[in-house]
Amino acid sequence: MKSSHEIVNPVVFAEVYQLMQASFPPIEFRTYAGQRALLDNPLYRLITEVDDRGKVVAFLAGWSFPGFRFVEHFAVAPQMRGVGLGSTMMRRYSGIDQKPILLEVELPDTVLAKRRIGFYQRLGFHLLAYDYVQPSLRVGQAELALRMMSYPYPINEAEFASFKRILYKEVYRTAVVSVK
Secondary structure, three states, X not given: OEEEOOOOXXXXXXXXXXXXXXXXOHHHXXXXXXXXXXXXXXXXXXXXXXXXXXXXXXXXXXXXXOOOEEEEEEEEOHHHOOOOHHHHHHHHHHOOOXXXXXXXXXXXOOHHHHHHHHHHHHOOOEEOOOOEEEOOOOOOOOOEEEEEEEEOOOOOHHHHHHHHHHHHHHHOOOOOOOOO
16 A cells, blocks of 8 residues: 555546545535645645555545644545554554544444444544534535544543634634534
């Protein structure tokens, strides 16, 4: 496997987007043009893993802010799941610096959601108890109730509120959404 920290090749981005479509419901990611436009933002990073043929088999899309990092999307191709690639990528990403890391997860009300949360917990992430809503990423879509996880420690409510304001402003380009 080979890692890449910059995406400039449109073919590679298309592979990332295809994996995104296969891994997330449409409410959890932007349109192709919307995702592609993020590559021009200096706070946004797209890290890929490619196989021996140069095909993208995993990616991590994240944001780096002065006080924390945020993993917006993380996916491993179905044929590569269960072999440790996801754990390796996340451990590598976690070791970049000492900033706390946040990521969104589904509500823990299905077996699959609980498995995903367990994956992150085994890597040292903590499921936070604070209410969180992902703003709409596409015109006409609803907000999405999610939970947030943090690494390497559970952040307190004041930190969470501060980080959430930054996420809403920089990532979602909106004001803070209140949970209904």
